[in-house]
Amino acid sequence: MSHESPICTVDVAHPPMRPDEVEQVLLQSVSTVRNTSGKELLKIVHGYGSSGRGGSTKEVVGNWLFRHRNLHLAVIPGEEYSLFHDTVQELRKRLGAYTDPDLITSNPGITVVWVKK
Numbered sequence: 001m002s003h004e005s006p007i008c009t010v011d012v013a014h015p016p017m018r019p020d021e022v023e024q025v026l027l028q029s030v031s032t033v034r035n036t037s038g039k040e041l042l043k044i045v046h047g048y049g050s051s052g053r054g055g056s057t058k059e060v061v062g063n064w065l066f067r068h069r070n071l072h073l074a075v076i077p078g079e080e081y082s083l084f085h086d087t088v089q090e091l092r093k094r095l096g097a098y099t100d101p102d103l104i105t106s107n108p109g110i111t112v113v114w115v116k117k
Contacts, residue, residue, distance in 0.1 A: 044112075046111060091114060
């Protein structure tokens with residue numbers, strides 16, 4: 001039995017975008033997830049930057065998510081996104097045991113958002 005993924009992925013790091021472009025893409029992406037049956041999660045690829053602590057795009061994403069916290073139920077940083085994370089376990093109970101390669105290895109270049117429907 002095939003189970004469609006509940007994840008919608010958006011890459012705001014490649015090619016690099018200005019902060020206002022990143023914010024526009026995020027707003028459009030959240031809207032897409034909210035209006036697409038079977039989609040509940042938005043995986044944002046923001047990259048990690050060359051500094052070793054996260055790049056400016058990751059910061060733009062984090063700030064945008066904070067300002068628009070009314071649009072989501074949970075935010076899971078990529079470095080915490082695993083099968084053992086409490087919110088991921090709750091998601092998998094609700095949405096089914098979806099597969100995602102990022103659940104197996106820590107990825108600080110992403111953030112996963114549980115979008116409020």
